[in-house]
Amino acid sequence: MQDEVCWFMRKEPAYMQSAKEQCQANLRLLSCRNWLFTSMRSQRTVVAKLEENLLTCSRRKIAQLRKDIPMKAIRINEIGGPEVMQLEEIETPTPQEGEVLIKVAAAGVTQVDLAQRQGTHLTRTRTPMTLGMEVAGTVVALGPGVSTPAEGTRVVSFVEGGYAEYASARATTVIPIPPNLDFVHAATFPVQGIMAYQLLRESARLQPGESVLVYAAAGGVGTLAVQLARLMGAGTVISTASSQNKLDLVRRLGADVAINHNEKNWVELVKEATGDRGTDIILQMVGGRQAEQCLQCLAPFGRMVIYGRVSGLNAQFSDVQIMHKNQTIMGYWFTGWMSSRPDRTVVAARELMQYLATAQLEIIAEHTFPLSEAAEAHRAIAQRKTTGEVVLLV
Numbered sequence: 001m002q003d004e005v006c007w008f009m010r011k012e013p014a015y016m017q018s019a020k021e022q023c024q025a026n027l028r029l030l031s032c033r034n035w036l037f038t039s040m041r042s043q044r045t046v047v048a049k050l051e052e053n054l055l056t057c058s059r060r061k062i063a064q065l066r067k068d069i070p071m072k073a074i075r076i077n078e079i080g081g082p083e084v085m086q087l088e089e090i091e092t093p094t095p096q097e098g099e100v101l102i103k104v105a106a107a108g109v110t111q112v113d114l115a116q117r118q119g120t121h122l123t124r125t126r127t128p129m130t131l132g133m134e135v136a137g138t139v140v141a142l143g144p145g146v147s148t149p150a151e152g153t154r155v156v157s158f159v160e161g162g163y164a165e166y167a168s169a170r171a172t173t174v175i176p177i178p179p180n181l182d183f184v185h186a187a188t189f190p191v192q193g194i195m196a197y198q199l200l201r202e203s204a205r206l207q208p209g210e211s212v213l214v215y216a217a218a219g220g221v222g223t224l225a226v227q228l229a230r231l232m233g234a235g236t237v238i239s240t241a242s243s244q245n246k247l248d249l250v251r252r253l254g255a256d257v258a259i260n261h262n263e264k265n266w267v268e269l270v271k272e273a274t275g276d277r278g279t280d281i282i283l284q285m286v287g288g289r290q291a292e293q294c295l296q297c298l299a300p301f302g303r304m305v306i307y308g309r310v311s312g313l314n315a316q317f318s319d320v321q322i323m324h325k326n327q328t329i330m331g332y333w334f335t336g337w338m339s340s341r342p343d344r345t346v347v348a349a350r351e352l353m354q355y356l357a358t359a360q361l362e363i364i365a366e367h368t369f370p371l372s373e374a375a376e377a378h379r380a381i382a383q384r385k386t387t388g389e390v391v392l393l394v
Helices: 002-010 019-068 111-118 189-203 220-231 244-252 266-273 288-295 319-324 334-340 342-357 371-382
Strands: 071-076 085-090 099-109 134-142 154-158 166-170 212-214 237-241 257-260 279-284 298-306 328-331 367-370 390-393
Touching: 071 371, 085 371, 099 154, 099 189, 099 371, 111 371, 134 166, 134 189, 154 166, 154 189, 189 220, 189 279, 189 298, 189 334, 189 342, 212 220, 220 237, 220 244, 220 279, 237 244, 237 266, 244 257, 257 266, 279 288, 288 298, 334 342, 367 371, 371 390
Parallel strands: 212 237, 212 279, 237 257, 279 298, 298 328, 367 390
Antiparallel strands: 071 085, 099 134, 099 166, 099 390, 134 154
């Protein structure tokens, strides 16, 4: 009996595993874990392959779209007057690595477009080409390596070839449009809005309280520059324009003084408005004789930024005056900023979008034309029949 009791006391309960059984159980558990890991890894591989196949399929569909569904675009095959602009059918672009495809709703028309068409731009116009640098529309496809913005997002962006039904853009330069902004007003923001911002902030380095003269202020860049000068804390803002309607517009946008630059004594009127001192900053985009006259309005230690040469004429400046008054004349070229300092350009775009989202900045877009009438839009700008922005509806 004692032996039996002792044996019973030494016996392990039925529910307790021996060391050998425990080891075998552990091995089975480890094997199960390995199988699960391998299975999950296999599933992830399958999912990745599936995603890759879907993307490949999507890219094939986009590539097929190029062949099956051509798009309409305004093309120039030679430089010249507005008559060289032709509505043609071409292949729909395929978004490349880091790009998105935008279905264009509206395209802004800029002085750069006119210069490219005429062959007077800073860089050579290589034909055939599609004009247009700024668009607003909807993202319809993503290129390799791009996950945002999602398809269906309303955006604005810088592009090459914006006078078209579709345009590709670098994903890093695409900016979502706030709900309160429509395509027409948004389309003029990427180039002309950023130019106005950078002219004041980056080039002229406007300081609070400084006076500003915006020459030919009723255009796309000018109407925005007047408002931005106010938002950035400028003191006296003086604007010039060529008609009473345009003078009324710039006054409404915030100009303290509005002067008709067709008047022979307009330089004296600027000096009178500044106590014969001149303005600290001048923004000038005509060139030629007008730029020379603007220099007479520049205060000691003042900065004049030249961002265009609409007249097609070169200006002649007195180096003696510049030295004697410690003045600075500098140039601004949007394409140079985009290629050399794109990060700064994106920062400017996002700050501008905040102004627009909070209704602190008004975009004047009173002139719209169908895409097929792009030549008429160019003629209207050249003949100075427009105020604010000019937009093509696609």
